[in-house]
Amino acid sequence: VARGSRGLRRMLGVPSDLPPQTPEWSLDMILPEDRERVLAVMKHSIEEGSSYELETRVATQGGAQRIMFIAGEAVKNGAGRVVKLIGTCLDVTEQRRREEALCDAADQLQALSRRLVEVQESERRRLAADLHDRVGQNLTALGINLDILASRTKALDADATHRLRDSLALLDQTALCIEGVLDDLRPPMLDDLGLGPAMRWVVEEFSKRTEIPARLLVQGTERRTDRLNEIALLRIVQEALNNVAKHARASEVTITLSWQSDGVRVEVADDGAGIGRDGSPGRRGFGLITMRERIQAAGGLLDVQSVPGKGTRVRALVPG
Ligand SMILES: Nc1ncnc2c1ncn2[C@@H]1O[C@H](COP(=O)(O)OP(=O)(O)OP(=O)(O)O)[C@@H](O)[C@H]1O
Ligand SMILES: [Mg+2]
Known part of the structure; x- marks a missing residue:
């Protein structure tokens, strides 16, 4: 037989005139999936005369599902025999929902960070490939052209020759810069x-x-x-x-x-x-x-x- 205070009845939506032995107002309120575990905890407490703590989902009379935290202990009679269990019941539904929401948010944040990093890396790879293929190849072509011009310096005046040398040096520097940027964009060796x-x-x-x-x-x-x-x-x-x-x-x-x-x-x-x-x-x-x-x-x-x-x-x- 289960008995509960007026407060507990109110919490669970049990009408105050419902007698204690009715099935709706008993352990039947505990969701079937949780029932075996709850009964095992209570049985253990009765057998050992010990205290107990448990959390369970219950179906209220209104049809809603709540999560209850129950803590209590076994009460013995003069002969040391356990005659009943008493306990208090706390509705922790909102607390558990908030915890779940917090966990979900943390999971989402981690997924988001991972996605961010993936996008950043793939963007870097794309940039590196573009830089290498488009700019790199043009630089190579430019170098070949300048080399050809340089081999015909006789046809050029002093100022043009000077500018040509300068351009070749600039080209070398630029190629080095781009190599540096490429190394930064995709760390060489990591993959291999x-x-x-x-x-x-x-x-x-x-x-x-x-x-x-x-x-x-x-x-x-x-x-x-x-x-x-x-x-x-x-x-x-x-x-x-x-x-x-x-x-x-x-x-x-x-x-x-x-x-x-x-x-x-x-x-x-x-x-x-x-x-x-x-x-x-x-x-x-x-x-x-x-x-x-x-x-x-x-x-x-x-x-x-x-x-x-x-x-x-x-x-x-x-x-x-
Ligand atoms: N090794 C370090 N020694 C001394 N101060 C540091 C060191 N690392 C970071 N800091 C300090 O911490 C601050 C934050 O570092 P953080 O890398 O986030 O920013 P930043 O280097 O200033 O800018 P960003 O990295 O965006 O170019 C720096 O501005 C600097 O004052
Ligand atoms: Mg920094």
Whole structure:
């Protein structure tokens, strides 16, 4: 026999004159899918004389479904025999719905971030291909034309010869620039050789360009993982190094790539100025935000720590 307070009856839409033993006003209210579990918890409490806590879905008289949290205990008579269970009931429907909505929103956010990263990467690939095929080929043709002209310098006056030389030099510079942009757009080696060699290349290029000593430590054994996750780590290291060059005034930087059993971790640690008060959250660049988006899309973890005057450490972990 189930009995309930007036409040509980009101919560469940049970008319106050319905006698306790009616089937509608009993454990029958519990949804069939949950009933066995609830009865097992109650039976256990009766057998052990212990307290219990459970959550269950119930169908109210009005036909709506609610989620109830019930906590109670077994009551014994003088002889130590359990004679009844008492408990309180809390309607947690709204709370659970909000939690579910929050989880859904988090899932959607991760899906969105992943999509964003995918779109960004495919856009970069398209740009790289266009740049390579359209501009690159024109530059090659231009070079051939200029070379032919240069072989006929006798027909040109001094000023024209000078301009021709200048044009050839400009062409070389432009080709180099485009190569640099292409390397940035699609990290060379990542697809063919994997993260380790691509990371080494990024670190060496950084050192050459900035003259800041950078060393790469590799721990564990390299293996291939999800391509987008590999790209995420590489891009995060690229941006962290960009930040070192732009903001840190560091005398050296150490990059660690470690292959762990549950994922891949990178760390970029510099001994520079640290992120000042203008760094976060006031001054808003896109670098740190994009790092977070990439890590979110990969389902990984990002941690940025900084001590003013001592340096900054960016750590990222992706599963795989
Ligand atoms: N390694 C670092 N050393 C010192 N300060 C840093 C470092 N990394 C980031 N910061 C600080 O944090 C701020 C935010 O970095 P973030 O990369 O988000 O933006 P940004 O580099 O200024 O601009 P963007 O990356 O969009 O070109 C920077 O402006 C800088 O003040
Ligand atoms: Mg930046």
